[in-house]
């Protein structure tokens with residue numbers, strides 16, 4: 401190792417550090433039980449649809465939920481596709 | 494956003510990555526193969542069938558973006574479109590993660606079939622990452638397959654389990670139960686270590702193929718690139734070139750029907766020490 405070490409010095413960034421960071425982030429969420437987030441998300445989605453439908457007609461497929469987990473906070477992005485009057489149904493996307 | 498791929502009927506080919514024995518490289522292979530197919534322009538989705546032990550999301554590097562999963566879709570809690578995660582690197586690649594919290598009984602044959610049928614309308618290749626074992630989860634992962642990649646290490650228990658799995662593919666799949674052509678099965682030999690084979694410690698390719706008697710899809714060398722790729726969440730076929738990556742690319746080409754000469758890549762460059770110590774053998 402030490403004899404030939406110089407020849408095999410990693411040119412790449414140390415990936416083990418990345419692995420550790422990714423795991424810490426993921427496991428922190430999973431242990432907190434926030435991995436169970438998907439359990440309330442379907443209900444949230446249905447409730448949202450119901451509320452929105454009071455005002456506009458939206459497709460069942462018209463709601464998109466995007467989650468991004470980060471160290472300090474996670475974000476939940478909810479996109480609702482409002483059908484335009486003229487577009488034929490199902491042509492969006 | 495739409496690529497025009499929808500114009501033609503997609504191929505809709507279901508490929509299960511299976512093995513019987515655990516830890517032989519199924520998930521690594523499912524990730525590498527699906528990314529390789531997507532790179533060639535085939536619209537590809539990779540599904541994690543390992544319910545309760547979600548891992549494919551980490552190997553694909555999309556673990557922070559999981560909202561809905563395969564089970565949510567099967568149980569009608571989410572639309573398929575909402576559960577599919579679009580890969581950030583390749584337009585043609587999607588991931589369908591599994592649930593970390595449920596157990597494998599949450600999968601039903603009807604549910605799996607409905608999801609696969611929907612995916613067939615959109616995708617050229619549907620890659621199913623099977624759980625280990627030969628129980629329900631593994632059987633569901635293979636049931637609807639058109640093609641099977643049996644991941645095998647050159648080691649007795651792995652070869653034995655592969656043989657069991659080949660038996661299941663020939664009897665307990667939809668194709669086996671109907672009069673359709675049987676599932677097309679190939680062996681993917683992984684963690685191949687030429688140095689250990691040379692020392693007589695490990696069975697060679699011919700030994701394994703003779704026993705299993707199915708065609709060879711590829712030979713993936715034991716490689717440090719695999720661990721590095723998993724650390725950063727990138728399929729090894731999308732990482733900087735490595736012997737393992739190249740071997741997976743060759744296997745992918747064969748999967749699509751191309752004829753590629755079989756080569757044995759070794760990460761160890763066995764000539765080096767021989768040269769250093771002046772051996773000419």
Ligand SMILES: Nc1ncnc2c1ncn2[C@@H]1O[C@H](COP(=O)(O)OP(=O)(O)OP(=O)(O)O)[C@@H](O)[C@H]1O
Nearest residue numbers: 515516517518519520521625684714715716719720
């Ligand atoms: N060609 C290879 N070279 C070196 N290590 C490898 C190779 N292929 C797989 N591995 C390592 O082997 C381990 C198991 O791989 P993987 O998770 O892909 O197996 P699996 O068959 O999906 O396991 P399970 O049965 O638990 O689902 C991982 O640590 C992986 O990095």
Ligand SMILES: [Mg+2]
Nearest residue numbers: 519520543548
């Ligand atoms: Mg696995």
